[in-house]
Amino acid sequence: MDFESNYEISRTADFIRTRNFTKVALQFPDELLKESTRVAKALRNELGKGVRLYVMADAAYGSCCVDEIGASHVDADCVVHYGHACMSPTSTLLALFVFGKASIDVNACAKSLRHCLSTANKPILVLYGLEYAHALENLKTVVAELLQLSVSNSGVHFAEVACSSINPSGDKMTDKKQLYSHNGVSDNEEVHKYEDGNTSLISVNCNTLEPCTKYSLGGLIWTMPVGHKMEDYLLLWIGSENPAFTNVVLTFNNCEIVRYDAEESNLLKDFADQRRILKRRYYLVEKAKDANIVGILVGTLGVAGYLRIIQQMKELIEGAGKKSYTLVMGRPNSAKLANFLECDVFVYVSCAQTALLDSKEFLAPVITPFEAVLAFSRGSKWTGEYVINFQDLTASTTSDVVNDTEEARFSFIQGGYVEDIRPLENGGEHKETSLALAEATEKALNLQNQCTDSVLFKGKATSGAEFFAARSFQGLNMQYENPLPQSYVIGRTGRASGYEDEK
C-alpha cells in the first residue's frame, strides 16, 4: 500500500489547515517510529513552513492513548495519533487518528462471512480492528453481491467507525454526557463530533424511524433495534488477537464470537484463552475482596474523567473500610509494584485497552475499576456483565448496593467466612491528620508482640504505617559490636552487568 494513502497525508494536512493549527504533535507507537521522519517530511511538504511539527514517541502509558502531557510540553494545538488507537476520549486536546490501512482480502473475508451466516442461524454483527476500517465499504458491497441481497436485510450488520477525531470532552461535555442504558454500555455520540465526513459518518436516522439501542466500544459504534439483545447476534471480529479483541470478548462474554484473521485469511472459533481471562479476572476480584490496603495506580493522565474515577475509587475503598494509596509510576511492571509490598491489590485506572494487566510476575493482583466496584461494595455480585471502560462505570455505580446483611463475608481465597474490618462509623475523627500516622504506628507497635509475619506476608496490615512498623529492619543499628572505625576497603569498579573484578 502506498505511503501517501496509508498515512492519509492529505487528509491530515486538510485537517490541520482548516483549523489553522500552528503546532502539531505527531504521535507514533514504537513499531511505526521508523516511519516518523517520512511522515513528518511529507506533511511538511503539504503544509509549508507555517506549521511546526513535533514527533512524539515512547508514551508514558499505552501508545494507544493520546499522550496529552507530552503534547502539552510543546504547547501543541492538536495531536495526530498514528497506528492502533483505543479511541478513549481526551481531556484537553483535539486529536486526529490515523489508523493505517492493513491489507485484507475482501473476497476471502466475504466468503468466510457467508459461511458463518449459513452455519449459524442468527444474524451476524461484524466488528473489526480499526486498521481494517478502510476496507469496510468495499466489504459491504462484496458481501451484498455475494448474498445477492442488500446488506440491510441480509442479517449481516456492520459496526461503523465512530469518528476519526476526538474533541476534548471538557467538564462541560462530561456533564452533558448521558451514561445510561440497562447493560451499562454508554453512548458516546454526544461526546464526539463527527467532523470528518470522509471516513464514515453514520446516519443516526434510525432514531427517527424506530427506537434502537446504541453500542460503542473501542471506537466502533453500532445500533440495534430495541428488544434485540447482543446475545442474539453472532459477533464476527475482523482483525488480529489484540487488546481490542479481548475487550470485545470480555464485554460480550455471553455472545458467540468468531474471529476472521485477515493475515491468514481464515476463521477461528476457539477463544479458550479469552474465556480463561474472564475466569482469571473473577479470581482476582475474589482475591481483592480479602485486601486491606489498596494501591490506586494512575495509568493515564489523558483519558477524560480519570481524576473523577480516581476520586470515586478512593471513596469506594474508604467506604469498604480499607486503606488506599494513590501511586503514579508510569507503566507498572513487577519491580515497580513489588516496591509497594504493603498493597494487597492494585486498582489500575487506565484506558480500556491497557486496563487488563495480569502477569504471573506480579506479587499483588492488578484489577480494573469495574472489578474494584465488584470487590469493594458488599453484596454486589458478578453476573457475567463486564465493563472495561471506566467511563461507563462512573454513572452506573450509584450506591444501590443493599447493605442490610451483616453476615460475615465468605472468602473463596481462604475457603471460609472471614471478618472484614468494618468501615469506621464516625469517620470524622479519623481524618488524615498528622496524628493519624502516629496513632497507627503506635497501634502497630503494640502488635509487635504478635507474630509480625502475618502482618508482613499475609496481608493483615491495615495501613502502611502498621506494615512499616512490622518490618524486621528498623533502620541502621548504631550499636555495632566493634565501635572502632574500620579501615577502608577498595570497592568494586565497573558496570553492574559485570564488575571489573568479575571479568
Added chain:
Amino acid sequence: MVKFTVEELRRIMDMKHNIRNMSVIAHVDHGKSTLTDSLVAAAGIIAQEVAGDVRMTDTRQDEAERGITIKSTGISLYYEMSDESLKNYKGERNGNEYLINLIDSPGHVDFSSEVTAALRITDGALVVVDCVEGVCVQTETVLRQALGERIRPVLTVNKMDRCFLELQVEGEEAYQTFLRVIENANVIMATYEDPLLGDVQVYPEKGTVAFSAGLHGWAFTLTNFAKMYATKFGVDEAKMMERLWGENYFDPTTKKWTSKHTGSPTCKRGFVQFCYEPIKQIISTCMNDQKDKLWPMLQKLGVTMKSDEKELVGKALMKRVMQTWLPASNALLEMMIFHLPSPSKAQKYRVENLYEGPLDDIYATAIRNCDPEGPLMLYVSKMIPASDKGRFFAFGRVFSGRVATGMKVRIMGPNYVPGQKKDLYVKSVQRTVIWMGKKQESVEDVPCGNTVAMVGLDQYITKNATLTNEKEVDAHPIRAMKFSVSPVVRVAVQCKVASDLPKLVEGLKRLAKSDPMVVCAIEESGEHIVAGAGELHLEICLKDLQEDFMGGAEIVVSDPVVSFRETVLEKSCRTVMSKSPNKHNRLYMEARPMEDGLAEAIDEGRIGPRDDPKVRAKILSEEFGWDKDLAKKIWCFGPETTGPNMVVDMCKGVQYLNEIKDSVVAGFQWASKEGALAEENMRAICFEVCDVVLHADAIHRGGGQVIPTARRVIYASQLTAKPRLLEPVYLVEIQAPEQALGGIYGVLNQKRGHVFEELQRPGTPLYNIKAYLPVIESFGFSSTLRAATSGQAFPQCVFDHWDMMSSDPLEPGTQAAQLVSDIRKRKGLKEQMTPLSEYEDKL
C-alpha cells in the same frame, strides 16, 4: 404415639443430675443407628416392632438409601426409671425421670468431622463394636477423639445375633471373642490415662459393657443376669456380677464355683453357663418353633407374652421374645444412667479442656458447677440445614446459664480475640428449639447441661461459635474443635448456565456452613473448588450443593483433582545466582531436602515460626542433627509463614543483609506457594542463602528489586536440586474373609497400592489388611474392590503421608513429567516448564 410431652421434657431439663448427653460412636456398619433405634423406640417415638429397621436418626433420604449415616443427628429422649432399677444408683439424682440427649454419629471415616462435632457437646459415648469384626480402625479413631475431649466411654458388643444365628459359635469361643473385643478397646483407652477422668477402661463385671443385638432390639449387661441369679444363689448382685465374667467356673453337678476349669465336662465358665447358654437356648427354641418348650421356659424367666404375639413364628417370634425378655433400652439406659456422667459431673473436669480463658474467672466457675444461674456459656458445634432452604439451626450445648427465646447474645466466632471487636456480634435468639424425633419443638428457654438448637443466628455463625450473654464482655470463647481428617480430594465445579453463577456462589457459602470439613475455595484460574475428606464425602457435599443449596440448578463437576507437593531430592548441584531487574543486586542460594521427619514436625506445630529460638535450636540440633548456630538463623517458614519449607541464612559478613530480609521472605512466601514445576506448594525444602551482593544505595535494593529476584533464585535452586513431586497417600484398611483376599490384592496392585500388614482376626475367618494407596488412584477404588470381592471388602481410607514419586519430572516422558504437564494444563499455564535459564543469571 410419643410417650412424653414437651412440658415433661422441659421440666427434666432443669434437673442437671438427671440428664445424660451422649453420642453413639463406632466403625462404619457396626450398628450405631440400628441400636439407636431401639432406644428411640423405648421412648415411644417409633413402634417397638419396627425398631431396628427404621433407622430413625438417618433423616436424610440418601442416608436411608445408602444405609449409612452421613450427618450426626441429635434426639432428646425421656425415660422414667423404676425405683427398683435405681436402687443401686449411688450418684445424685432428682426423682426417677431421666433425659437422654443422644447423638447418633456417622461411622464412615469421611464424616469423622461430624463425630468431632457430636463429641464436643456430649459427656459420654456409647462405643458400639461388632462382636465379629472387632475393634476397627475407625473405632480406634473415634475412641481417641472421645478421650481427647474427656468423654467417658461405655462399650456395647453388638450384633450378638450373628453369634447365635450366623456363626453358631459355642459359648467358650464366643466368650473369648468378646473378651478380645473388650481387651482391644481397653488397650486404646489405657493409653489415655487422665487423672481427672479416672479409669476409662470398661469392664463387663462393673456393668460398663453391654452385649446387644441392635437389629433384634435386645441387649443385656451382666447386671441384668446378676439380678436374676442373685436371689437364686443368695449372694448380692455385685458378687454375682464378678462371677459372671472372667475366670469363674461353675459346675452344676457339684454346685460349686471355682476359679479354674475343673476338667469336668459339666463345668463351665460363669458367663457361658448363666448368660450365653440360656440365650442360645431360647433363640434356638424360638427358631425351631418348639413352642411347647418355649412357654414354660419363658414363664420361668418371668416373661409374659401377649396372645397375638404367641402366634408369631421363627425369627419374628424370636425377636419378640428376646425384646420382651431383654429389652435393649433397659440394659443400655441403665448402663448410661449408671456409668455415664451427668453434665454437672462431667463439666467439673471438662472445663479445662473447654474454656480458653483463666480457669478461675466466673465463666470457668459457672461451667465447672454447671450453674443455671451463672452467665451463659454456649458452644455451637454445628449448623443444621433447616427446612426452609438456605437457613440453618445453630446446634450446640449450653454449658452454663440458660438460653432463652428472644435473648440477646454475644456471638464469639473462631477468630475472636478477647478485647477486640473482630468476629463478634450481638444478636438476639429468635427461637430456642429441642429435637424430639424427627420434629422440632420450641421451648421458652434451655438451661445448662442440655443440647439446644437456635433459630436466627445462622447469619452470624460461620461454622462454630461461643455464645454468652450480651453484657459478658470479658468472657473468653470455648476452645475451637480440632478435626482429625483433612480435605485432600478436590473437584472443580461450575454452573451449566453461566448466569447461575450467583446461585453457585451462594450455594457454596451455604455448603461451607453446613459441613465443618468441606472447603469451598477458588483456584488461581478462577475455578470454584470443593474439597472434601474423601470421595464419598465429596459426593454427598456436591449432592447437597446442587439439590439443597442451589435449588437444583445444574452444575458441572470436574474429575477429582489431587493436589501434589514439590520437593527436592538432593542438595543443589551448584550455588545458583540471580540478578535483580536493575542488575545491581545478586542473590546466591542453594536448596536441599529437609531431614526426615522435620517437615512432619513443622506440620504438627512442634517447630514453627513462633517458637522460642532456643527451644527450636534444641529440637533441631538434638533430633535433626542441625548445627546449633545455624538453627538460630532460620529466617522464616513458608508458605503462609507456617508451611514446611524454610529459608536459612548462611551468609557471613554481608552488609545490609537485614534490610533485604523481609523482601527475601516475601519472595519465598510467594515462591513456596507456587513451585517451579507445576505451581504446587513446596514441601520439605530448605533454602540456604549463601551470599548476597547488594547495591550501596538503599533505593536500588528495595523490595521491587529483591522480591522478584528472591523468587527467581528460589526457583533456580529448586530446579538444580533434582526436583521431585510428592503425592498424597492413603492408609487403607480393609476387612474381608479369606476368599476375598485374592481380589483385594489384585485391585491394590493394579492401583499402585501395597499391603504392609495382613492379620487374621483371632477366632474369626476375617483378615485385616492395611495398605498404602496413592490418593490419585483411589477414585473408584471402593467400587472396584466391591466388584472384585463380590461385595465382601469395604475399605476405609485416611490420608496418611506424602510419598515421593521416583521419576524425574524434568525428564520428558516420565510419569512425573506427564503429571506436571497435566497439572499445568489444568491450571492454564504454559505446558512447558519455565527453563532454569530464565531463573538463573550468569555473571
